[in-house]
Amino acid sequence: MSNPSILILPGDGIGPEVMDQVVRVIDWYGAKRDLAFDVSTDLVGGAAYDAHGVPLHDDTMAKAQEVDAVLLGAVGGPKYDDLDFSVKPERGLLRLRKEMDLFANLRPAQCFDALADFSSLKKDVVAGLDIMIVRELTSGVYFGEPRGIFEEGNERVGINTQRYTESEIERAARSAFELAMRRNKKVCSMEKANVMESGILWREVVTKVGEDYPEVELSHMYADNGAMQLVRAPKQFDVIVTDNLFGDILSDCAAMLTGSLGMLPSASLGAPMANGRPKAMYEPVHGSAPDIAGQGKANPIACMLSFAMALRYSFDQGDEAARLEQAIETVLADGARTGDLMGPEGGTPLSTAEMGDAILAALDASL
Numbered sequence: 001m002s003n004p005s006i007l008i009l010p011g012d013g014i015g016p017e018v019m020d021q022v023v024r025v026i027d028w029y030g031a032k033r034d035l036a037f038d039v040s041t042d043l044v045g046g047a048a049y050d051a052h053g054v055p056l057h058d059d060t061m062a063k064a065q066e067v068d069a070v071l072l073g074a075v076g077g078p079k080y081d082d083l084d085f086s087v088k089p090e091r092g093l094l095r096l097r098k099e100m101d102l103f104a105n106l107r108p109a110q111c112f113d114a115l116a117d118f119s120s121l122k123k124d125v126v127a128g129l130d131i132m133i134v135r136e137l138t139s140g141v142y143f144g145e146p147r148g149i150f151e152e153g154n155e156r157v158g159i160n161t162q163r164y165t166e167s168e169i170e171r172a173a174r175s176a177f178e179l180a181m182r183r184n185k186k187v188c189s190m191e192k193a194n195v196m197e198s199g200i201l202w203r204e205v206v207t208k209v210g211e212d213y214p215e216v217e218l219s220h221m222y223a224d225n226g227a228m229q230l231v232r233a234p235k236q237f238d239v240i241v242t243d244n245l246f247g248d249i250l251s252d253c254a255a256m257l258t259g260s261l262g263m264l265p266s267a268s269l270g271a272p273m274a275n276g277r278p279k280a281m282y283e284p285v286h287g288s289a290p291d292i293a294g295q296g297k298a299n300p301i302a303c304m305l306s307f308a309m310a311l312r313y314s315f316d317q318g319d320e321a322a323r324l325e326q327a328i329e330t331v332l333a334d335g336a337r338t339g340d341l342m343g344p345e346g347g348t349p350l351s352t353a354e355m356g357d358a359i360l361a362a363l364d365a366s367l
């Protein structure tokens, strides 16, 4: 049987820097755990625009549809700010999500013990935190029609449409309940049913899906209250399920519970393929971080934890995923810190590659 295939799309800014460290980890699994992958690499975002004039070439899209998993770094950056909207780097990422139909975006926020002191919140608020945000990823206001900038009388109007079908809500909700069954059996659904019809439908459909999971405790929260509760008492949550835009915002918010946006991984999953594996793309939650790009300062952990999610969700290698997560926990406990994980007390931060060195050494030590 051939090796499982991975398409790597490093992208822009710090994307290639953090992905370099993931490639080392992938090579390590091939060399030390007899877990070899067929890896190919291609362009996305601004890098694809520079080469092809589009943020995702059709050939790259076709490859993404064929592989067992896609790993993506980050896209975007100031160099591309003035491009026409249709070819902006972010459109490449959105096309991947939409055409692969990756409707369930899993964004776990876990606070590693070693970083509990570092969060901007009090230690007892975040210590031991382990929540999972399930963000619907292929619909809602990101994709709803009508959209655009139109002339209206003597001025322009910008329009985006929040639109959800019952089946779109249902499949995202089902993912959340399935995850909750393997966790602490709690789902909190967040919308704005007090002001949005799409929120009313969201609440109705999630409630209906919940009837299939009587063991799971379901609650509903308005998303603005949810944002407040996430920083007030985040440990009240187990699984949060929410729409595309609220999920985008709430997951960045959850990032700071873990200490840094450089820590948060994600898995975007679709329907099972013929081989039984879900269509999948794995990417850190953070962006291309133009302010630190090219300086070797980026934290590679979010991207590495995204590969751990690939091991777990695409390759059925939960033990090996746990090995990588444990290696990361170990180096953090030993005091390894990139700049984003350093407090006002200072110290000399590790470079991206040095953090990679430390994690590879911890992987070696795990054997």
Ligand code: NAD
Residues within 6 Å of the ligand: 014, 018, 073, 074, 075, 076, 077, 078, 090, 093, 261, 262, 263, 283, 284, 285, 286, 287, 288, 289, 290, 291, 292, 297, 298, 299, 300, 302, 340
């Ligand atoms: P960002 O996530 O790139 O950066 C926000 C802040 O977090 C910056 O100060 C950055 O230095 C820091 N940061 C992020 N990741 C880090 C890491 N791994 N290590 C250390 N520090 C890190 O968000 P932004 O500045 O709003 O966006 C920059 C560009 O990235 C934009 O073009 C945006 O559209 C794009 N973006 C892409 C993705 C993606 O590819 N999935 C996600 C978010 C933003």
Ligand code: IPM
Residues within 6 Å of the ligand: 076, 090, 093, 094, 248, 285, 287
């Ligand atoms: C994310 C990003 C993307 C989003 C952008 C870059 C399209 O912010 O993955 O969280 O808004 O979904």
Ligand code: MN
Residues within 6 Å of the ligand: 248, 249, 252, 285
């Ligand atoms: Mn985001």
